[in-house]
Amino acid sequence: MSNxxxxxxxxxxxxxxxxxxxxxxxxxxxxxxxxxxFKGALIIPNKTLxxxxxxxxxxxxxxxxxxxxxxxxxxxxxxxxxxxRHPEGRTIDISFYGLINLEKDKVVLNKNKxxxxxxxxxxxxxxxxxxxxxxxxxxxIKRRMKYRPLGKNLLPDQFTMNELEGLYASFLSxxxxxxxxxxxxxxxxxxxxxxxxxxxxxxxxxILYEFDPKKYNNYSKTGF
Amino acid sequence: MSNxxxxxxxxxxxxxxxxxxxxxxxxxxxxxxxxxxFKGALIIPNKTLxxxxxxxxxxxxxxxxxxxxxxxxxxxxxxxxxxxRHPEGRTIDISFYGLINLEKDKVVLNKNKxxxxxxxxxxxxxxxxxxxxxxxxxxxIKRRMKYRPLGKNLLPDQFTMNELEGLYASFLSxxxxxxxxxxxxxxxxxxxxxxxxxxxxxxxxxILYEFDPKKYNNYSKTGF
DNA sequence: CCAAAAGTGTTAATCTTACACCCATGA
DNA sequence: TCATGGGTGTAAGATTAACACTTTTGG
Numbered sequence: 001m002s003n004x005x006x007x008x009x010x011x012x013x014x015x016x017x018x019x020x021x022x023x024x025x026x027x028x029x030x031x032x033x034x035x036x037x038f039k040g041a042l043i044i045p046n047k048t049l050x051x052x053x054x055x056x057x058x059x060x061x062x063x064x065x066x067x068x069x070x071x072x073x074x075x076x077x078x079x080x081x082x083x084x085r086h087p088e089g090r091t092i093d094i095s096f097y098g099l100i101n102l103e104k105d106k107v108v109l110n111k112n113k114x115x116x117x118x119x120x121x122x123x124x125x126x127x128x129x130x131x132x133x134x135x136x137x138x139x140x141i142k143r144r145m146k147y148r149p150l151g152k153n154l155l156p157d158q159f160t161m162n163e164l165e166g167l168y169a170s171f172l173s174x175x176x177x178x179x180x181x182x183x184x185x186x187x188x189x190x191x192x193x194x195x196x197x198x199x200x201x202x203x204x205x206x207i208l209y210e211f212d213p214k215k216y217n218n219y220s221k222t223g224f
Numbered sequence: 225m226s227n228x229x230x231x232x233x234x235x236x237x238x239x240x241x242x243x244x245x246x247x248x249x250x251x252x253x254x255x256x257x258x259x260x261x262f263k264g265a266l267i268i269p270n271k272t273l274x275x276x277x278x279x280x281x282x283x284x285x286x287x288x289x290x291x292x293x294x295x296x297x298x299x300x301x302x303x304x305x306x307x308x309r310h311p312e313g314r315t316i317d318i319s320f321y322g323l324i325n326l327e328k329d330k331v332v333l334n335k336n337k338x339x340x341x342x343x344x345x346x347x348x349x350x351x352x353x354x355x356x357x358x359x360x361x362x363x364x365i366k367r368r369m370k371y372r373p374l375g376k377n378l379l380p381d382q383f384t385m386n387e388l389e390g391l392y393a394s395f396l397s398x399x400x401x402x403x404x405x406x407x408x409x410x411x412x413x414x415x416x417x418x419x420x421x422x423x424x425x426x427x428x429x430x431i432l433y434e435f436d437p438k439k440y441n442n443y444s445k446t447g448f
Numbered sequence: 449c450c451a452a453a454a455g456t457g458t459t460a461a462t463c464t465t466a467c468a469c470c471c472a473t474g475a
Numbered sequence: 476t477c478a479t480g481g482g483t484g485t486a487a488g489a490t491t492a493a494c495a496c497t498t499t500t501g502g
Contacts, residue, residue, distance in 0.1 A: 010275055079318045082278060178481090179484080402456090403456065428454045430454060431455085
């Protein structure tokens with residue numbers, strides 16, 4: 001590679017902030033950085049775009065390599081292109097965010113890459129500008145929740161109203177009034193009531209709900 | 225350049241959908257495509273990213289070359305990276321949108337590039353995926369208007385309430401009730417009343433308003 | 449004095465918020 | 476039978492939507 005800046009190749013990478021909601025906590029998929037500097041530091045998984053790949057192709061590769069499953073919901077987030085964002089040279093990163101449920105989406109974490117879901121509340125520093133990415137993704141999700149439904153990709157297929165409330169409370173960082181939450185969600189008209197829960201919990205059994213796929217998808221596309 | 229896809233260089237371009245609001249019409253800056261295929265077709269101005277440039281640097285260049293002014297508000301919109309989006313080879317385009325006022329921002333349209341503001345309602349076909357970009361930009365602006373102020377970059381420094389209403393009506397594609405619009409905007413608390421208009425129009429003279437810079441910027445950052 | 453554009457208030461309907469107790473179940 | 480978590484309704488307050496006439500001005 002010549003030293004003439006004009007002929008130097010600009011690298012294009014794709015990265016994914018993959019979120020899950022597990023045990024009332026939101027978590028993001030992190031891997032260990034493989035090269036110096038900051039070898040071993042936590043980072044968001046990413047990969048270089050090859051000539052014949054679409055952005056979505058790289059997303060699939062990243063997902064396959066880190067969790068062994070590429071059938072995951074992702075949305076484009078932002079392009080990060082600051083001049084000195086990466087010590088290896090000039091790179092543009094096109095970041096995506098994704099949502100996953102650890103029960104229904106089969107996930108095999110790649111130990112070699114140090115892949116794991118890291119709790120966001122007690123958040124460790126990520127290398128490079130990766131904290132900025134996660135922050136932006138969380139803000140995007142938060143805003144999106146105000147005019148589109150959330151949950152299909154994060155919850156199991158059947159869930160209770162309290163679980164859905166917990167998810168909303170967690171991502172929006174606010175408490176809800178049970179009665180008002182229920183009323184509003186049901187009015188939004190993307191849920192279907194199923195039957196009583198069978199789970200062995202203490203106390204009264206809860207009604208299970210599922211998302212009505214058509215209605216959910218419509219609202220997800222066009223907003224409320 | 226070798227034929228081995230692995231070593232082929234992926235081009236990174238930056239493009240800007242630059243909007244103005246003029247004579248009650250929203251318009252977007254278009255230029256004429258210089259190379260075949262589709263030579264002469266209308267396109268959104270764009271430019272290749274060089275090794276030592278930030279994304280914002282390219283935005284400035286595009287603006288300077290086409291309108292002779294780079295002091296323009298821009299926001300990142302989306303990365304477009306479909307495999308066959310551009311006939312010259314693999315390119316990733318990182319698109320921005322910008323807002324401008326033709327009276328207060330000095331604009332010299334570059335005739336050599338065929339730069340002009342094209343009315344959006346009677347919209348001509350743009351080459352490549354550029355119509356998609358403009359649509360996405362308009363949707364983004366529309367959504368943004370619901371929780372942040374709009375106008376500072378599109379209107380002259382002083383303007384009437386009816387002009388602001390017209391802008392909102394145009395970008396949101398809906399009619400407003402004069403009284404309700406006025407009330408809501410004034411409650412939002414980012415305007416300052418100035419004095420009576422002196423313009424030689426027919427009918428009663430209107431009160432002039434300006435944006436309170438601090439309040440406008442705060443709401444613009446954090447939303448209502 | 450009239451045509452054109454600006455400006456102004458009130459009411460009904462809707463939506464949002466706050467709030468506390470009973471129910472079903474398993475231990 | 477009691478501790479645990481699930482489920483339910485109402486009223487006050489806030490917000491939004493619908494609606495038509497008067498004012499100012501230049502021609």
